Amino acid sequence: MYTLKRTLANGIKYAALLLGAFVALLPIVVILFASLKTKAEYATTSPLTPPVNWLNWANYAKAFVNGNMLTGFVNTAFILIISIIGATLTGSMIAYILNRFKFKGKSLMLGAFLLATLIPGVTTQVSTFQIINKLELFNTPWAAILLYLGTDIIAVYIFLQFLDSIAVALDESAMLDGASYLTIYWRIILPLLKPAIVTVIIIKGVNIYNDFYTPFLYMPKTSLQVISTALFKFKGPYGSQWEVISAGIIIAIIPTLIAFLALQKYIYNGFAQGSVK
């Protein structure tokens, strides 16, 4: 009776897992199929039919060139790199002083960062837009970079949490050797924060790469389009050419897939840590 129940439970478990995997993969796999079909083949075959020629890259070339995806990748990379370096520096700097020093206004500062997490970014977009406009940053990449740096406080949290586990004794022994606070931050704290930095890079990286509305609202100029907005533009001219759109979709997903496969271990840890707060 007991073993029967366990076998049954096991059966249900694998059935559920297979069904879950099927549901997760099917929508992506049919897009991969469509992206490798010729126009005529796409028109006559069902979405579930695999392509005849698995090496038909014509749609990819068309999507990449006509969709200006290279510009998209260059702009995304530029924004991504500057924002991540900035977020790592500003986040670790503020976390360092908040964690290591006692000073007037400290709890106020900490509270201000905490309270800001309560404000969902999308709600304030209307008036944030006016500020970006007044700073004359509309239609420049700096609009996105500043917004990614300023509105995201997750980095500060992750660093604060991590700094707790770095012994203050390390700072003190460095001070006995005459190290300045700047040296302590740069030579001791920052290197020890490496796991936290990896976490921040992954979480911010995923958010920035996938963000749609910041570039869409603040940088509508074609030369400034990122991967998200470049892909969104396929909706117009290629509205019915699903084989080309599909290729564009796969091109946009490939970097994520590569990063995921390479960083799996860190990604799992990072997401679990980042959301626990």
Place this chain on the structure above:
Amino acid sequence: MFKFSNLSYSKQRLAIIAAFSFIPLALLVTFAYLPVINMFKYSFSDWNGYSKRLEYVGFENYIKIFTDPEYFSVFKVSLYYFVATFVQMGLALYFATILSFQTWFKNVFKGILFFPSLMNGVAIGFIFLFFFKPDGTLDTLLQALGLGSYIKLWLGNPEIINISLAGTSIWRYMGFNFIVFLGAISSISSDLYEASDMDGANRWHQFRYIILPSIKRILQLNLILAISGAISAFDIPYIMTGGSNGSKTFVIQTIDVAFKYSKVGLASAMAVILLLIVIVVTLLQRLLIRGEED
């Protein structure tokens, strides 16, 4: 020559506190607090976003939102996303629990279930446009299974469009909840399972009396994110339908009112309401957690 390290530690301390907090604080004020203050200010005006003067109109914008069904009805759409998040969390919890125990191809399943939540939002929007379009993936699949009579206009029928979109949102975010639950469950000591095994507990007992209590806080945190997520749903419906056929969410409405119709005052009032809802829900949740800990 001046050298920072020659200063006394107390002077260094002052300098470093000022230097290290300046940029983060400036960003925080400019992009988190100033927008909120301005938003409140605009919400009492009829400003269009570019004229030099703004005329204050009192509570007119707020009254309009709560009395005009065109503005208020978008909250109904949020309900679909709200219900969907419960389905999403249930699935995430189930998969996290079974994958916490010995399973064949554990990491493969983990990866497949989690990957969608890392994907680009626009890509997901397109993938599901293809999925739901007439003769698309879903229709073909139903046909193949002999369920052709259930085929509907998934994105054209106002009665089901929000179910289709909420389903897409489950597909997109389930993996995120799943990985968070998995992390929380993996921090439970294995001694507890072994002890309960000896006491003759089955998997359900272990889930109910060991796993569930240990991840209660994460569960509550996810619930909160779910509620504010439901109210601020934007990407998926905007990319897929642009808000047509009755799929307009509160945020799409706000952005349309502000940028398409240049009614920044009215849009700000909507955003203030959205913000207040999110804050009330969050505070309620904090109070609930505190109440239980006492």
